Amino acid sequence: MxxxxxxxxxxxxxxxxxxxxxxxxxxxxxxxxxxxxxxxxxxxxxxxxxxxxxxxxxxxxxxxxxxxxxxxxxxxxxxxxxxxxxxxxxxxxxxxxxxxxxxxxCLDHATAQRVFTGALKRPFRFCATATEPVAHVDHNGYAYRVVLPDPGNAFIDGRTGPNGTEALTADATISCTQSLRRANSQRMISAHVRALARRTTPVCPAPPTAAAPHPRHMP
Incomplete structure (x- = not known):
């Protein structure tokens, strides 16, 4: 027994x-x-x-x-x-x-590193429920929430997956946070440049096409 x-x-x-x-x-x-x-x-x-x-x-x-x-x-x-x-x-x-x-x-180190690496390719945006810019990173069936405060180091603030929302966290290093800031700044600059290009690029009208001669005037 x-x-x-x-x-x-x-x-x-x-x-x-x-x-x-x-x-x-x-x-x-x-x-x-x-x-x-x-x-x-x-x-x-x-x-x-x-x-x-x-x-x-x-x-x-x-x-x-x-x-x-x-x-x-x-x-x-x-x-x-x-x-x-x-x-x-x-x-x-x-x-x-x-x-x-x-x-x-605290999230295990290996998973945290993969999530922060994935955040390099994701935009950080403000949302209605956050006072700091947030990026969402998908990894192994979970959606991780990465926060980029200013000042302070980036950190993982929970994940959502098959078991619902889980309270998990991990702190990024100073160098990782700096990389995230640079990548996000470059992404924002590129988006701004594209937006300006769309606003300032003149729309050239197509050149007028010559009217075909009337059959009566053809030699």
């Missing part, structure tokens, strides 16, 4: 906006049977919400201020790193309402 999984320590890793100035990620420990289950537990604990509120002091750009790092999270305790152990809060049943907006998950 199969036995149900036994809860164990799970280390979940998140980083905040101070990552842009070199701050290391934060490690949280709760008890659960899997990483998804651990996230559900952690994001309802008061200690985690206190940390979220502290992170708001460092928000200096429109990128998501906190993100989950699945590639660095794992079952068991993380050795050699100071962890924020919230298992005691969990054992006492202390809970807090889950965040209204889901905390985005």
């Amino acid at each position: 199969p036995t149900s999984p036994v809860p164990r320590a799970v280390t979940l890793v998140y980083d905040g906006p101070a990552r842009h100035i070199g701050e290391l990620p934060h490690h949280f420990v709760v008890s659960a049977t899997s990483i998804p289950a651990a996230r559900t537990v952690l994001e309802q604990l008061p200690g985690f919400h206190n940390w979220l509120e502290e992170q708001q002091e460092y928000v200096v750009e429109p990128a998501p201020y906190v993100r989950f790092l699945p590639a660095r999270s794992h079952l068991g305790l993380h050795k050699g790193t100071t962890c924020i152990d919230l298992r005691r809060q969990q054992a006492h049943g202390l809970t807090h309402p889950a965040p209204t907006d889901p905390i985005p998950t």
